[in-house]
Amino acid sequence: MAEPEVRISIQPEESQDVEMVGDGAEAEDAGGADAPAGDEDDTVQETPQKPRLTFVDYLKSPIITLTVGPPASSTSLSAHQLLLEHSPFLASAITSPTTPTSTISLPDDDLAATSAVLEYLYTGEYFPHKLATRGVLQADPSIPEMDTTGDQLLKHARVYTLAEKLGMPALRTLALSKIHLVNSTAVAELAYARYVYSHTDRQDTTIRKPVASFWGQRSHVLRHETEGSFRGMCLEFPEFAFDVLSFVLDAEEKREERKRKSTAGDGDAVAGSGSTRKRGRI
Template identity: 50%
Template sequence: MADPEITISEAAGDEEMAEVEAAEEILEEPTGGDEATGLEDIEPEMPERITFLDYLRSPIIQLIIGTGADSTTLSVHQALLIQSPHFAEAVSRFTDSAQARRIELPNDDLNATSSVLEYLYKSDYFPTLSGAQTMEYDPTVPSPDNDGVALLRHARVYTLAQRFGLPALSALAHKKIHLTQSTAKGEIAYARFVYRETSTEDEAIRKPVAAFWATRSHVLRHEAEQEFKRMCLEFPQFGFDVLSLVLDAQEKRSIRHEAASGGTASGRKRQRVSGVVP
């Protein structure tokens, strides 16, 4: 029996080819940037991790501390230094890659600046914290510390951290201040620095200084009376702050005493001056 003859019309073939070409155009058509594909959250973009090696590969910045023959040059990697907004702004001025990258700090303390750089590299500075409430031993601090060497060291770091925009470092220095042992004369030296170098609005460091002396009047009389007197004359704000705290404490004691005695005033009345002459 002869095989059946199969015929394909040209019209049908043309329709199939048109469908195939239309499908290929759809597949090749680029997806619009604003159209959601449903795949955005399958592989979230991971933030790039900055390693310590990346810091070490960054350019070297030279900090010139002091002026003239007394100046000292300290070198630091740029990627670490620009953690400070103060230095980041200074580095942004370097436009030429071949330009010597130097930042001058003519009025800053060398040891305090080196402590700031040590913190940028290690997240701490000497003497480092050896526990929540203890620091490592510092053999350079005299005993007794009548000059406030240890307190002043941390106070200078605190003020630099404030200026360089490093709040975590200023908090660390402030904590070390409260962990430091000193003498009455050393505390006066520290108080003088605080009231000379810090802003009047900086109660975080000023208020504890005033509170220290407001609660130690017996120390003032026996150990540092003359130093305290000179401090009050040199910085009247210090004397006012101390006096305010003393009066506040006295007022609170009076209120507690009146409450305990049933609200009756125990103070002696002031004698009224009469204008009538007998």
């Protein structure tokens, strides 16, 4: 697998006054520390400025251990505290006033997804990178170009759900954008749909709506390629079946509405437009 290019950048979850690279001086405020004393109104109190954090500050922060996976087969990962604190979830666990800790247990989380989160915290991206200029994902010689099993889709889906748990919306958005760039088969898409409907909240239309839209547009063809798994998915997750059906019915209503508008001519035609179900004449 090609190694990702390592770079240091400000994370989207960071505040704008935090820097990790560069030694350039901060733009001085008119009432900054270098302002002559005595020229200010004694009644005016300036808001104290937060100190600028450099990358050295991040590296000097304590090391926190993340224990990922079930206890019988867990893996320990290490990262610097100040970087982990960009996640409200992890910051709460680390700096709890009652039980501060240097080890955080994540028994229910995926190792690859957790590793992607750490890579993102340190570099601002995770592999495979999104090539913005081309609108594609970075090539990975170790995986096929077409996802036939759902593994590639599920990788980004797991990052999405973990980012949601950790309170990192920018990473969640990045993972979702990568999902839409994966070339996949019907079998892979169904595996992805199963994960989405079993690991996300029913109110999370950001990720569920595209899934329902995909199957609503193509289910009449794709369901034949999944060898009965589509039917099993509908029975196991009624919400999935309802969302797909709702999409199909909404699309049909829109087509009927466009048809009525296109066939409506004069006022009589408009007035007569409506339901085609009428009582039979006697």
